[in-house]
Amino acid sequence: MAFKQHSVLPGFGLSLGYTLLYLSIIVLLPLTALVVKSSDLTWPAFWAAVADPRVIATYKVTFGASALAATLNLFAGLLLAWVLVRYPFPGKRLIDALVDLPFALPTAVAGIALATLYAPNGWLGQYLEPLGIKVAFTPLGIVVALTFVTLPFVVRTVQPVLQDLEHELEEAAASLGATRWQIFWKVILPMLLPALLTGFALAFARAVGEYGSVIFIAGNMPFVSEITPLMIISKLEQYDYLGATAIAVVMLGVSFALLFIINGLQWWSAKRLGRRK
Amino acid sequence: MAGAINNTPRSVVTTESRPVRYLLTGLALLFVGLFLVIPLLSVFVEALRQGWKLYLAALVEPDALSAIKLTLLVAVISVPLNLVFGVAAAWAIAKFEFRGKSLLITLIDLPFSVSPVVAGLIYVLLFGAQGWWGPWLSDNDVKVIFAVPGIVLATVFVTFPFVARELIPLMEAQGSDEEQAAMVLGASGWQTFWRVTLPNIKWGLLYGVILANARAMGEFGAVSVVSGHIRGLTNTVPLHVEILYNEYNFVGAFACASILALLALVTLAAKSYVEWRSARLALEDQRNALNDQ
Numbered sequence: 286m287a288f289k290q291h292s293v294l295p296g297f298g299l300s301l302g303y304t305l306l307y308l309s310i311i312v313l314l315p316l317t318a319l320v321v322k323s324s325d326l327t328w329p330a331f332w333a334a335v336a337d338p339r340v341i342a343t344y345k346v347t348f349g350a351s352a353l354a355a356t357l358n359l360f361a362g363l364l365l366a367w368v369l370v371r372y373p374f375p376g377k378r379l380i381d382a383l384v385d386l387p388f389a390l391p392t393a394v395a396g397i398a399l400a401t402l403y404a405p406n407g408w409l410g411q412y413l414e415p416l417g418i419k420v421a422f423t424p425l426g427i428v429v430a431l432t433f434v435t436l437p438f439v440v441r442t443v444q445p446v447l448q449d450l451e452h453e454l455e456e457a458a459a460s461l462g463a464t465r466w467q468i469f470w471k472v473i474l475p476m477l478l479p480a481l482l483t484g485f486a487l488a489f490a491r492a493v494g495e496y497g498s499v500i501f502i503a504g505n506m507p508f509v510s511e512i513t514p515l516m517i518i519s520k521l522e523q524y525d526y527l528g529a530t531a532i533a534v535v536m537l538g539v540s541f542a543l544l545f546i547i548n549g550l551q552w553w554s555a556k557r558l559g560r561r562k
Numbered sequence: 563m564a565g566a567i568n569n570t571p572r573s574v575v576t577t578e579s580r581p582v583r584y585l586l587t588g589l590a591l592l593f594v595g596l597f598l599v600i601p602l603l604s605v606f607v608e609a610l611r612q613g614w615k616l617y618l619a620a621l622v623e624p625d626a627l628s629a630i631k632l633t634l635l636v637a638v639i640s641v642p643l644n645l646v647f648g649v650a651a652a653w654a655i656a657k658f659e660f661r662g663k664s665l666l667i668t669l670i671d672l673p674f675s676v677s678p679v680v681a682g683l684i685y686v687l688l689f690g691a692q693g694w695w696g697p698w699l700s701d702n703d704v705k706v707i708f709a710v711p712g713i714v715l716a717t718v719f720v721t722f723p724f725v726a727r728e729l730i731p732l733m734e735a736q737g738s739d740e741e742q743a744a745m746v747l748g749a750s751g752w753q754t755f756w757r758v759t760l761p762n763i764k765w766g767l768l769y770g771v772i773l774a775n776a777r778a779m780g781e782f783g784a785v786s787v788v789s790g791h792i793r794g795l796t797n798t799v800p801l802h803v804e805i806l807y808n809e810y811n812f813v814g815a816f817a818c819a820s821i822l823a824l825l826a827l828v829t830l831a832a833k834s835y836v837e838w839r840s841a842r843l844a845l846e847d848q849r850n851a852l853n854d855q
Contacts, residue, residue: 295751315684391780494677497782
Protein backbone atom coordinates (compact mmCIF):
# COMPACT_ATOMS: atom_id res chain seq x y z
CA MET A 286 0.00 0.00 0.00
CA ALA A 287 1.25 3.46 -0.89
CA PHE A 288 1.81 5.98 1.90
CA LYS A 289 -0.91 8.21 0.48
CA GLN A 290 -3.88 7.56 -1.77
CA HIS A 291 -4.16 9.61 -4.95
CA SER A 292 -6.17 12.84 -4.80
CA VAL A 293 -6.76 15.73 -7.20
CA LEU A 294 -6.53 18.27 -4.37
CA PRO A 295 -3.21 20.08 -3.93
CA GLY A 296 -1.34 21.04 -0.78
CA PHE A 297 -0.81 17.65 0.80
CA GLY A 298 2.95 17.99 1.09
CA LEU A 299 2.78 21.57 2.33
CA SER A 300 0.04 21.05 4.91
CA LEU A 301 1.33 17.74 6.25
CA GLY A 302 4.91 18.99 6.26
CA TYR A 303 3.97 22.11 8.19
CA THR A 304 1.82 20.07 10.60
CA LEU A 305 4.66 17.66 11.36
CA LEU A 306 7.25 20.43 11.70
CA TYR A 307 5.11 22.51 14.07
CA LEU A 308 4.04 19.43 16.06
CA SER A 309 7.68 18.42 16.45
CA ILE A 310 8.88 21.84 17.58
CA ILE A 311 6.09 22.59 20.02
CA VAL A 312 5.16 19.16 21.39
CA LEU A 313 7.39 16.24 20.46
CA LEU A 314 10.84 17.77 20.89
CA PRO A 315 10.17 19.26 24.35
CA LEU A 316 8.54 16.04 25.56
CA THR A 317 11.54 14.09 24.28
CA ALA A 318 13.81 16.49 26.15
CA LEU A 319 11.96 15.58 29.33
CA VAL A 320 12.50 11.86 28.86
CA VAL A 321 16.14 12.30 27.78
CA LYS A 322 16.84 14.56 30.74
CA SER A 323 15.45 11.95 33.13
CA SER A 324 18.01 9.46 31.75
CA ASP A 325 20.70 11.60 33.41
CA LEU A 326 19.50 9.99 36.60
CA THR A 327 20.61 6.53 37.61
CA TRP A 328 17.83 4.10 38.50
CA PRO A 329 18.36 4.36 42.27
CA ALA A 330 18.38 8.17 42.05
CA PHE A 331 15.25 8.16 39.89
CA TRP A 332 13.54 5.80 42.30
CA ALA A 333 14.57 7.89 45.29
CA ALA A 334 13.02 10.95 43.66
CA VAL A 335 9.69 9.38 42.65
CA ALA A 336 9.25 7.07 45.66
CA ASP A 337 10.15 9.57 48.36
CA PRO A 338 7.48 9.22 51.12
CA ARG A 339 6.38 12.84 50.70
CA VAL A 340 5.96 12.31 46.94
CA ILE A 341 4.11 9.03 47.48
CA ALA A 342 1.71 10.94 49.75
CA THR A 343 1.04 13.40 46.90
CA TYR A 344 0.15 10.51 44.54
CA LYS A 345 -2.41 9.29 47.06
CA VAL A 346 -3.93 12.75 47.47
CA THR A 347 -3.91 13.47 43.71
CA PHE A 348 -5.35 10.16 42.54
CA GLY A 349 -7.75 9.84 45.46
CA ALA A 350 -9.19 13.33 45.07
CA SER A 351 -9.33 12.97 41.28
CA ALA A 352 -11.21 9.66 41.55
CA LEU A 353 -13.68 11.15 44.04
CA ALA A 354 -14.26 14.26 41.93
CA ALA A 355 -14.71 12.23 38.75
CA THR A 356 -17.13 9.87 40.52
CA LEU A 357 -19.18 12.76 41.87
CA ASN A 358 -19.32 14.19 38.36
CA LEU A 359 -20.31 10.80 36.96
CA PHE A 360 -23.59 11.01 38.88
CA ALA A 361 -24.07 14.77 38.74
CA GLY A 362 -23.12 14.81 35.04
CA LEU A 363 -25.63 12.08 34.17
CA LEU A 364 -28.31 13.92 36.15
CA LEU A 365 -27.54 17.24 34.44
CA ALA A 366 -27.42 15.71 30.96
CA TRP A 367 -30.68 13.87 31.65
CA VAL A 368 -32.50 16.98 32.86
CA LEU A 369 -31.10 19.14 30.04
CA VAL A 370 -32.12 16.67 27.31
CA ARG A 371 -35.44 15.41 28.65
CA TYR A 372 -37.23 17.87 30.91
CA PRO A 373 -38.55 21.27 29.92
CA PHE A 374 -37.85 24.06 32.41
CA PRO A 375 -37.34 27.81 32.17
CA GLY A 376 -33.78 29.08 31.79
CA LYS A 377 -32.64 25.82 30.22
CA ARG A 378 -30.50 27.44 27.52
CA LEU A 379 -28.73 29.52 30.12
CA ILE A 380 -27.97 26.50 32.30
CA ASP A 381 -26.79 24.58 29.25
CA ALA A 382 -24.36 27.36 28.34
CA LEU A 383 -23.25 27.72 31.96
CA VAL A 384 -22.16 24.07 32.13
CA ASP A 385 -19.07 25.04 30.11
CA LEU A 386 -18.07 27.72 32.62
CA PRO A 387 -15.24 25.61 34.12
CA PHE A 388 -13.67 25.39 30.64
CA ALA A 389 -13.89 29.15 30.14
CA LEU A 390 -13.07 30.42 33.63
CA PRO A 391 -9.31 30.58 34.29
CA THR A 392 -8.33 28.06 36.94
CA ALA A 393 -6.69 30.65 39.20
CA VAL A 394 -9.98 32.56 39.35
CA ALA A 395 -11.87 29.41 40.25
CA GLY A 396 -9.20 28.66 42.83
CA ILE A 397 -9.42 31.93 44.75
CA ALA A 398 -13.24 32.02 44.48
CA LEU A 399 -13.61 28.51 45.93
CA ALA A 400 -11.00 29.11 48.61
CA THR A 401 -12.85 32.25 49.73
CA LEU A 402 -16.29 30.60 49.60
CA TYR A 403 -15.28 27.57 51.65
CA ALA A 404 -13.03 29.39 54.13
CA PRO A 405 -14.40 29.12 57.71
CA ASN A 406 -15.87 32.63 57.42
CA GLY A 407 -16.86 32.34 53.74
CA TRP A 408 -20.38 32.23 52.25
CA LEU A 409 -20.52 28.44 52.32
CA GLY A 410 -17.82 27.68 54.86
CA GLN A 411 -19.69 29.46 57.69
CA TYR A 412 -22.55 26.94 57.42
CA LEU A 413 -20.26 23.93 57.16
CA GLU A 414 -17.97 24.91 60.03
CA PRO A 415 -20.57 24.35 62.82
CA LEU A 416 -21.30 20.92 61.33
CA GLY A 417 -17.65 20.04 61.78
CA ILE A 418 -17.01 19.94 58.02
CA LYS A 419 -13.81 21.66 57.03
CA VAL A 420 -13.36 22.14 53.29
CA ALA A 421 -10.80 24.87 52.74
CA PHE A 422 -7.18 23.86 53.41
CA THR A 423 -8.03 20.13 53.61
CA PRO A 424 -8.10 17.28 51.05
CA LEU A 425 -11.88 17.81 50.81
CA GLY A 426 -11.13 21.25 49.36
CA ILE A 427 -9.07 19.58 46.63
CA VAL A 428 -12.08 17.40 45.78
CA VAL A 429 -14.32 20.48 45.58
CA ALA A 430 -11.88 22.31 43.27
CA LEU A 431 -11.44 19.26 41.02
CA THR A 432 -15.21 18.71 40.90
CA PHE A 433 -15.63 22.27 39.63
CA VAL A 434 -12.88 21.99 37.04
CA THR A 435 -14.05 18.64 35.61
CA LEU A 436 -17.79 19.30 35.78
CA PRO A 437 -18.44 19.64 32.01
CA PHE A 438 -16.82 16.38 30.85
CA VAL A 439 -19.51 13.80 31.71
CA VAL A 440 -22.36 16.17 30.79
CA ARG A 441 -20.86 16.85 27.36
CA THR A 442 -20.08 13.21 26.54
CA VAL A 443 -23.47 11.86 27.71
CA GLN A 444 -25.68 14.66 26.35
CA PRO A 445 -25.34 13.90 22.60
CA VAL A 446 -25.84 10.15 23.15
CA LEU A 447 -28.95 10.75 25.23
CA GLN A 448 -30.20 13.16 22.56
CA ASP A 449 -29.91 10.55 19.80
CA LEU A 450 -31.44 7.72 21.81
CA GLU A 451 -34.52 6.43 19.99
CA HIS A 452 -37.88 6.76 21.75
CA GLU A 453 -38.99 3.55 20.10
CA LEU A 454 -36.69 1.44 22.27
CA GLU A 455 -38.24 2.80 25.44
CA GLU A 456 -41.76 2.53 24.03
CA ALA A 457 -41.12 -1.09 23.08
CA ALA A 458 -39.81 -1.86 26.57
CA ALA A 459 -42.82 -0.13 28.14
CA SER A 460 -45.28 -1.99 25.95
CA LEU A 461 -43.67 -5.24 27.03
CA GLY A 462 -44.45 -4.33 30.63
CA ALA A 463 -41.16 -2.91 31.89
CA THR A 464 -41.38 -0.33 34.65
CA ARG A 465 -39.73 3.05 34.19
CA TRP A 466 -36.91 2.04 36.54
CA GLN A 467 -36.33 -1.22 34.63
CA ILE A 468 -36.22 0.72 31.37
CA PHE A 469 -33.63 3.09 32.76
CA TRP A 470 -31.54 0.30 34.25
CA LYS A 471 -31.74 -2.23 31.41
CA VAL A 472 -32.30 -0.19 28.26
CA ILE A 473 -31.00 3.34 28.69
CA LEU A 474 -28.03 2.89 31.02
CA PRO A 475 -26.27 0.19 28.92
CA MET A 476 -26.51 2.55 25.93
CA LEU A 477 -24.99 5.38 27.93
CA LEU A 478 -22.28 3.31 29.58
CA PRO A 479 -19.43 3.93 27.08
CA ALA A 480 -20.12 7.68 27.10
CA LEU A 481 -20.29 7.74 30.89
CA LEU A 482 -16.98 5.94 31.20
CA THR A 483 -15.36 8.18 28.58
CA GLY A 484 -16.53 11.26 30.46
CA PHE A 485 -15.28 9.79 33.73
CA ALA A 486 -11.85 9.03 32.24
CA LEU A 487 -11.57 12.50 30.67
CA ALA A 488 -12.50 14.12 33.98
CA PHE A 489 -10.03 11.94 35.88
CA ALA A 490 -7.21 12.67 33.42
CA ARG A 491 -7.82 16.41 33.65
CA ALA A 492 -8.06 16.30 37.45
CA VAL A 493 -4.74 14.47 37.88
CA GLY A 494 -2.80 17.23 36.14
CA GLU A 495 -4.76 20.17 37.53
CA TYR A 496 -2.80 22.80 39.42
CA GLY A 497 -4.23 26.34 39.36
CA SER A 498 -7.60 25.77 40.95
CA VAL A 499 -6.26 23.40 43.62
CA ILE A 500 -3.34 25.21 45.22
CA PHE A 501 -5.41 28.06 46.67
CA ILE A 502 -7.92 25.85 48.48
CA ALA A 503 -5.63 22.92 49.32
CA GLY A 504 -3.53 24.53 52.05
CA ASN A 505 -0.59 22.53 50.65
CA MET A 506 0.41 20.76 53.85
CA PRO A 507 3.08 18.07 53.33
CA PHE A 508 1.70 14.52 53.61
CA VAL A 509 -1.86 15.86 53.90
CA SER A 510 -2.94 18.13 51.09
CA GLU A 511 -0.06 18.43 48.63
CA ILE A 512 -0.74 17.42 45.01
CA THR A 513 1.83 15.95 42.62
CA PRO A 514 2.02 18.94 40.23
CA LEU A 515 2.86 21.11 43.25
CA MET A 516 5.78 18.78 44.06
CA ILE A 517 7.22 19.49 40.60
CA ILE A 518 6.95 23.23 41.23
CA SER A 519 8.55 23.04 44.67
CA LYS A 520 11.43 20.90 43.34
CA LEU A 521 11.97 23.54 40.64
CA GLU A 522 11.97 26.30 43.23
CA GLN A 523 14.76 24.43 45.04
CA TYR A 524 16.64 24.15 41.70
CA ASP A 525 16.27 20.36 41.89
CA TYR A 526 15.74 20.01 38.12
CA LEU A 527 16.39 16.28 38.05
CA GLY A 528 13.94 15.61 40.88
CA ALA A 529 11.28 17.68 39.10
CA THR A 530 12.00 15.85 35.84
CA ALA A 531 11.67 12.42 37.46
CA ILE A 532 8.23 13.23 38.91
CA ALA A 533 7.19 14.81 35.62
CA VAL A 534 8.12 11.59 33.78
CA VAL A 535 5.85 9.63 36.12
CA MET A 536 3.00 12.08 35.47
CA LEU A 537 3.62 11.92 31.73
CA GLY A 538 3.48 8.12 31.90
CA VAL A 539 0.12 8.33 33.68
CA SER A 540 -1.13 10.81 31.04
CA PHE A 541 -0.14 8.44 28.24
CA ALA A 542 -1.84 5.49 29.93
CA LEU A 543 -5.04 7.53 30.42
CA LEU A 544 -4.92 8.77 26.83
CA PHE A 545 -4.67 5.16 25.68
CA ILE A 546 -7.67 4.15 27.82
CA ILE A 547 -9.72 7.12 26.63
CA ASN A 548 -9.01 6.29 22.97
CA GLY A 549 -10.11 2.71 23.64
CA LEU A 550 -13.31 3.88 25.33
CA GLN A 551 -14.14 6.24 22.47
CA TRP A 552 -13.61 3.47 19.96
CA TRP A 553 -15.91 1.20 22.01
CA SER A 554 -18.49 3.97 22.25
CA ALA A 555 -18.45 4.58 18.48
CA LYS A 556 -18.73 0.85 17.80
CA ARG A 557 -21.65 0.33 20.14
CA LEU A 558 -23.60 3.29 18.79
CA GLY A 559 -22.69 2.47 15.19
CA ARG A 560 -24.07 -1.04 15.46
CA ARG A 561 -27.49 0.24 16.50
CA LYS A 562 -28.01 2.30 13.36
CA MET B 563 -20.36 21.05 21.69
CA ALA B 564 -23.74 21.29 23.37
CA GLY B 565 -26.54 19.33 21.81
CA ALA B 566 -29.60 21.01 20.40
CA ILE B 567 -32.23 21.69 22.99
CA ASN B 568 -35.81 20.68 22.53
CA ASN B 569 -38.63 21.49 24.83
CA THR B 570 -41.21 19.20 23.27
CA PRO B 571 -43.05 17.05 25.81
CA ARG B 572 -42.51 13.32 25.51
CA SER B 573 -45.16 10.60 25.52
CA VAL B 574 -46.31 9.37 28.91
CA VAL B 575 -44.61 5.97 28.81
CA THR B 576 -41.19 7.41 28.01
CA THR B 577 -40.96 9.94 30.78
CA GLU B 578 -41.14 10.00 34.55
CA SER B 579 -43.99 11.06 36.82
CA ARG B 580 -44.24 14.75 37.58
CA PRO B 581 -42.81 14.60 41.16
CA VAL B 582 -39.78 12.64 39.95
CA ARG B 583 -39.18 15.14 37.15
CA TYR B 584 -39.44 18.08 39.54
CA LEU B 585 -37.15 16.37 42.04
CA LEU B 586 -34.46 15.59 39.44
CA THR B 587 -34.65 19.06 37.89
CA GLY B 588 -34.41 20.58 41.36
CA LEU B 589 -31.36 18.50 42.23
CA ALA B 590 -29.64 19.39 38.96
CA LEU B 591 -30.33 23.10 39.48
CA LEU B 592 -29.09 22.89 43.06
CA PHE B 593 -25.83 21.34 41.85
CA VAL B 594 -25.42 24.01 39.16
CA GLY B 595 -26.19 26.74 41.68
CA LEU B 596 -23.76 25.44 44.26
CA PHE B 597 -20.87 24.61 41.96
CA LEU B 598 -21.19 27.14 39.14
CA VAL B 599 -23.42 30.11 39.93
CA ILE B 600 -22.26 30.86 43.48
CA PRO B 601 -18.50 30.72 42.68
CA LEU B 602 -19.05 32.95 39.63
CA LEU B 603 -21.13 35.49 41.56
CA SER B 604 -18.69 35.50 44.47
CA VAL B 605 -15.89 36.76 42.20
CA PHE B 606 -17.83 39.95 41.42
CA VAL B 607 -19.15 40.41 44.96
CA GLU B 608 -15.67 40.10 46.47
CA ALA B 609 -14.23 42.45 43.85
CA LEU B 610 -16.81 45.14 44.67
CA ARG B 611 -16.82 44.53 48.42
CA GLN B 612 -15.17 47.86 49.15
CA GLY B 613 -16.85 49.87 46.45
CA TRP B 614 -16.28 50.90 42.86
CA LYS B 615 -13.49 53.31 43.64
CA LEU B 616 -11.12 50.72 45.07
CA TYR B 617 -12.20 48.28 42.35
CA LEU B 618 -11.23 50.66 39.56
CA ALA B 619 -8.07 51.71 41.37
CA ALA B 620 -6.97 48.07 41.52
CA LEU B 621 -7.42 47.77 37.75
CA VAL B 622 -5.53 50.89 36.65
CA GLU B 623 -2.60 50.28 38.97
CA PRO B 624 0.61 50.01 36.82
CA ASP B 625 1.38 46.34 37.63
CA ALA B 626 -2.21 45.33 36.81
CA LEU B 627 -2.11 47.28 33.55
CA SER B 628 1.15 45.70 32.45
CA ALA B 629 -0.25 42.26 33.34
CA ILE B 630 -3.29 42.96 31.16
CA LYS B 631 -1.05 44.11 28.31
CA LEU B 632 1.14 41.02 28.57
CA THR B 633 -1.89 38.71 28.62
CA LEU B 634 -3.25 40.36 25.47
CA LEU B 635 0.16 40.17 23.77
CA VAL B 636 0.54 36.47 24.55
CA ALA B 637 -2.94 35.69 23.21
CA VAL B 638 -2.36 37.77 20.06
CA ILE B 639 0.78 35.77 19.26
CA SER B 640 -0.22 32.26 20.31
CA VAL B 641 -3.78 32.06 18.98
CA PRO B 642 -2.91 32.93 15.33
CA LEU B 643 0.02 30.46 15.43
CA ASN B 644 -2.32 27.66 16.44
CA LEU B 645 -4.94 28.88 14.00
CA VAL B 646 -2.60 28.45 11.03
CA PHE B 647 -1.47 25.10 12.37
CA GLY B 648 -5.07 23.96 12.94
CA VAL B 649 -6.08 24.77 9.36
CA ALA B 650 -2.98 23.06 7.89
CA ALA B 651 -3.44 19.96 10.04
CA ALA B 652 -7.16 19.72 9.28
CA TRP B 653 -6.51 20.11 5.53
CA ALA B 654 -3.94 17.31 5.51
CA ILE B 655 -5.99 14.99 7.73
CA ALA B 656 -9.50 15.59 6.40
CA LYS B 657 -8.85 15.91 2.67
CA PHE B 658 -6.31 13.12 2.15
CA GLU B 659 -5.96 9.46 3.01
CA PHE B 660 -2.56 8.47 4.32
CA ARG B 661 -0.99 6.00 6.70
CA GLY B 662 -0.45 6.90 10.33
CA LYS B 663 -3.36 9.33 10.35
CA SER B 664 -4.90 8.20 13.63
CA LEU B 665 -1.50 8.34 15.32
CA LEU B 666 -1.14 11.92 14.09
CA ILE B 667 -4.57 12.84 15.50
CA THR B 668 -3.63 11.31 18.86
CA LEU B 669 -0.38 13.27 18.93
CA ILE B 670 -2.23 16.51 18.16
CA ASP B 671 -4.52 15.87 21.15
CA LEU B 672 -1.56 15.09 23.39
CA PRO B 673 -1.17 18.56 25.00
CA PHE B 674 -4.68 18.20 26.48
CA SER B 675 -3.60 15.21 28.52
CA VAL B 676 -0.31 16.65 29.74
CA SER B 677 -0.43 18.46 33.08
CA PRO B 678 0.10 22.23 32.62
CA VAL B 679 2.96 22.09 35.12
CA VAL B 680 4.72 19.44 33.03
CA ALA B 681 4.08 21.60 29.96
CA GLY B 682 5.94 24.46 31.59
CA LEU B 683 8.74 22.24 32.82
CA ILE B 684 9.59 20.85 29.38
CA TYR B 685 10.45 24.34 28.13
CA VAL B 686 12.55 25.02 31.22
CA LEU B 687 14.51 21.85 30.39
CA LEU B 688 15.10 23.08 26.83
CA PHE B 689 15.69 26.80 27.30
CA GLY B 690 16.42 27.27 31.02
CA ALA B 691 19.87 28.07 32.42
CA GLN B 692 20.38 24.35 33.12
CA GLY B 693 18.69 23.28 29.88
CA TRP B 694 19.93 21.90 26.57
CA TRP B 695 20.21 25.25 24.84
CA GLY B 696 20.55 27.34 28.00
CA PRO B 697 24.32 28.02 27.72
CA TRP B 698 24.08 28.94 24.04
CA LEU B 699 21.12 31.25 24.70
CA SER B 700 22.85 33.05 27.57
CA ASP B 701 26.03 33.45 25.48
CA ASN B 702 23.95 35.17 22.84
CA ASP B 703 22.00 37.17 25.40
CA VAL B 704 18.60 35.69 24.51
CA LYS B 705 16.19 35.16 27.36
CA VAL B 706 13.40 32.64 26.88
CA ILE B 707 12.65 31.35 30.38
CA PHE B 708 11.54 34.00 32.88
CA ALA B 709 10.76 36.17 29.85
CA VAL B 710 7.97 36.71 27.34
CA PRO B 711 9.09 34.08 24.74
CA GLY B 712 8.81 31.32 27.34
CA ILE B 713 5.33 32.44 28.32
CA VAL B 714 4.30 32.44 24.66
CA LEU B 715 5.75 28.94 24.11
CA ALA B 716 3.99 27.49 27.15
CA THR B 717 0.72 29.10 26.05
CA VAL B 718 1.11 27.79 22.50
CA PHE B 719 1.58 24.30 23.97
CA VAL B 720 -1.56 24.32 26.13
CA THR B 721 -3.75 25.80 23.37
CA PHE B 722 -2.19 23.64 20.63
CA PRO B 723 -5.12 21.28 19.86
CA PHE B 724 -8.12 23.64 20.08
CA VAL B 725 -8.52 24.79 16.46
CA ALA B 726 -7.32 21.53 14.89
CA ARG B 727 -9.68 19.31 16.88
CA GLU B 728 -12.64 21.55 16.00
CA LEU B 729 -11.81 21.59 12.27
CA ILE B 730 -10.81 17.96 11.66
CA PRO B 731 -14.25 16.36 12.29
CA LEU B 732 -16.00 19.28 10.56
CA MET B 733 -13.90 19.05 7.38
CA GLU B 734 -14.09 15.25 7.39
CA ALA B 735 -17.89 15.47 7.49
CA GLN B 736 -17.94 18.00 4.65
CA GLY B 737 -15.82 15.79 2.39
CA SER B 738 -13.94 17.21 -0.59
CA ASP B 739 -16.55 17.16 -3.37
CA GLU B 740 -16.86 20.94 -3.48
CA GLU B 741 -13.08 21.44 -3.61
CA GLN B 742 -12.76 18.85 -6.37
CA ALA B 743 -15.48 20.61 -8.37
CA ALA B 744 -13.67 23.94 -7.98
CA MET B 745 -10.39 22.39 -9.15
CA VAL B 746 -12.05 20.79 -12.17
CA LEU B 747 -13.54 24.17 -13.09
CA GLY B 748 -10.02 25.61 -13.17
CA ALA B 749 -9.55 27.25 -9.76
CA SER B 750 -6.05 27.23 -8.31
CA GLY B 751 -5.32 25.57 -5.00
CA TRP B 752 -5.33 28.84 -3.04
CA GLN B 753 -8.47 30.07 -4.78
CA THR B 754 -10.19 26.83 -3.86
CA PHE B 755 -9.11 27.19 -0.26
CA TRP B 756 -10.11 30.85 0.13
CA ARG B 757 -13.39 30.72 -1.79
CA VAL B 758 -14.69 27.21 -1.13
CA THR B 759 -13.13 25.70 1.99
CA LEU B 760 -12.80 28.75 4.22
CA PRO B 761 -16.45 29.90 3.92
CA ASN B 762 -17.51 26.33 4.76
CA ILE B 763 -15.41 26.10 7.90
CA LYS B 764 -15.58 29.65 9.22
CA TRP B 765 -17.93 28.94 12.15
CA GLY B 766 -15.96 25.93 13.30
CA LEU B 767 -12.80 27.96 12.97
CA LEU B 768 -14.25 30.78 15.05
CA TYR B 769 -15.39 28.27 17.68
CA GLY B 770 -11.88 26.86 18.00
CA VAL B 771 -10.38 30.36 18.18
CA ILE B 772 -12.78 31.42 20.95
CA LEU B 773 -11.86 28.40 23.08
CA ALA B 774 -8.13 28.75 22.39
CA ASN B 775 -8.25 32.44 23.27
CA ALA B 776 -10.01 31.80 26.59
CA ARG B 777 -7.41 29.22 27.53
CA ALA B 778 -4.52 31.40 26.34
CA MET B 779 -5.62 34.35 28.46
CA GLY B 780 -6.43 32.23 31.49
CA GLU B 781 -3.60 29.70 31.59
CA PHE B 782 -1.98 29.50 35.00
CA GLY B 783 0.02 26.33 35.68
CA ALA B 784 2.22 26.22 32.57
CA VAL B 785 2.84 29.96 32.54
CA SER B 786 3.57 29.96 36.26
CA VAL B 787 6.52 27.60 35.72
CA VAL B 788 8.20 29.61 32.96
CA SER B 789 7.36 33.17 33.96
CA GLY B 790 9.50 33.80 37.03
CA HIS B 791 6.74 36.09 38.40
CA ILE B 792 8.56 39.35 37.78
CA ARG B 793 6.10 42.14 38.53
CA GLY B 794 5.38 44.50 35.69
CA LEU B 795 7.45 42.35 33.32
CA THR B 796 6.48 38.68 33.19
CA ASN B 797 3.23 38.57 35.13
CA THR B 798 0.10 37.70 33.20
CA VAL B 799 -3.29 38.51 34.72
CA PRO B 800 -3.78 35.04 36.30
CA LEU B 801 -0.30 35.23 37.86
CA HIS B 802 -0.98 38.76 39.09
CA VAL B 803 -4.17 37.46 40.72
CA GLU B 804 -2.12 34.84 42.57
CA ILE B 805 0.43 37.36 43.85
CA LEU B 806 -2.22 39.79 45.09
CA TYR B 807 -4.17 36.97 46.74
CA ASN B 808 -1.10 35.66 48.54
CA GLU B 809 -0.39 39.20 49.77
CA TYR B 810 -3.93 39.29 51.27
CA ASN B 811 -4.89 42.05 48.85
CA PHE B 812 -8.26 40.41 48.23
CA VAL B 813 -9.96 43.38 46.57
CA GLY B 814 -7.09 43.67 44.08
CA ALA B 815 -6.99 39.92 43.46
CA PHE B 816 -10.74 39.67 42.88
CA ALA B 817 -10.79 42.86 40.80
CA CYS B 818 -8.27 41.35 38.37
CA ALA B 819 -10.07 37.99 38.63
CA SER B 820 -13.32 39.72 37.69
CA ILE B 821 -11.86 40.79 34.31
CA LEU B 822 -11.02 37.15 33.65
CA ALA B 823 -14.51 36.10 34.80
CA LEU B 824 -16.02 38.64 32.40
CA LEU B 825 -13.84 37.21 29.66
CA ALA B 826 -15.22 33.76 30.53
CA LEU B 827 -18.79 35.04 30.27
CA VAL B 828 -18.08 36.67 26.90
CA THR B 829 -16.50 33.38 25.79
CA LEU B 830 -19.60 31.42 26.81
CA ALA B 831 -21.90 33.89 25.05
CA ALA B 832 -19.81 33.85 21.85
CA LYS B 833 -19.63 30.06 21.98
CA SER B 834 -23.41 29.75 22.34
CA TYR B 835 -23.93 32.18 19.46
CA VAL B 836 -21.57 30.21 17.19
CA GLU B 837 -23.27 26.94 18.14
CA TRP B 838 -26.66 28.45 17.37
CA ARG B 839 -25.44 29.80 14.01
CA SER B 840 -23.86 26.54 12.90
CA ALA B 841 -26.92 24.54 14.01
CA ARG B 842 -29.09 26.86 11.91
CA LEU B 843 -26.76 26.51 8.92
CA ALA B 844 -26.90 22.74 9.20
CA LEU B 845 -30.71 22.91 9.29
CA GLU B 846 -30.79 25.14 6.19
CA ASP B 847 -28.51 22.73 4.35
CA GLN B 848 -30.84 19.88 5.21
CA ARG B 849 -33.84 21.84 3.94
CA ASN B 850 -32.06 22.80 0.72
CA ALA B 851 -31.10 19.18 0.16
CA LEU B 852 -34.74 18.15 0.59
CA ASN B 853 -35.94 20.87 -1.81
CA ASP B 854 -33.43 19.75 -4.43
CA GLN B 855 -34.80 16.23 -4.43
